[in-house]
Amino acid sequence: MKKEKKKMIWIKILTILLLFLLVILYAIFIGTKGLNIKEYKIINQSLPTSYYGLKIVHFSDLHYGRTIKEKELINLINKINLTKPDVVVFTGDLVDKDCVLTEEVKSQLENNLKNIKSTYGNYYIKGNHDTYFNSYELIMNNSNFINLNNNYDIITNMNKDKIFIGGAFTYNDKEPEIDIVTDHLKDNEYDYKILIMHMPDSVSCLKNEYNLILAGHSHNGQVRLPLIGALIKADGAKKYYKEYYKINNTDLYISSGLGTSNINIRLFNKPSFNLYRIVNK
DSSP states (O other): OOHHHHHHHHHHHHHHHHHHHHHHHHHHHHHTSSSSEEEEEOOOTSSOOGGTTEEEEEEOOOOOOTTBOOOHHHHHHHHHHTOSSSSSEOOOOOOOOOOOOOHHHHHHHHHHHTOOOOOOOOEOOOOTTTGGGGTHHHHHHHOOOOOOTOOOOEEEETTEEEEEEEOOOOSSOOOOOOHHHHHHHHHHOSEEEEEESSSSGGGOSSSOOOOOEEEOSSSOBEEETTEEEEEEOOOSSSSSSEEEEEETTTEEEEOOOSSSSSSSOOBBOOEEEEEEEEEEO
């Protein structure tokens, strides 16, 4: 009887170890592959009617050089262009800090990112990994993206209706230094205001109210479990890390990202980008 019990115990231990190994292998070789498009319909009566159905593509946390290489980048860009976006935003972490940004990598990024097409423009903000590379902004500028690091732009259509889009670059939950953005909004009114940022917890420090905020950084939890959610929450995304929050009158969406940081695994969280369709009724 004792031998039978010991045998059953060892069978259970080996079964658990095998299942754990299979989960790890899945997270490494399958969880990091593929590309999902997460589509959201946003209803906001403040949106000018002339912009009804505005399509915004939001991608983030490429961490190029780890699980995302040129093949995956080309696939991403092809799928973005198939959605025929009006606006494209990138919310930071282009190249992973542990990777070497060679001239070849720069060329790969610029030659491909510049192929992203949109009606009104492509915009970017800096992420914490981007601070490790002095050439980040040059790469994005050469890729025809507009710099919104603590800055803003005005989207205007044929009807001359205007949408405000600004950017806030911050570390962790510190107050963003966006005086240029704040001062402009003191003297001007817009029907619809968009803000992009990397670290979502910084929304708690914002003094202006926006209709839509788009962020990254959290990956929504690079490793997730059913019913539990994110196992590890990054600094700067401790409070806000899920896909969506309603904060007063603001819609906050956080991208689950494309690449991996620290370890090359994604569990129950496939690489993805977001597609928002904004309507006013």
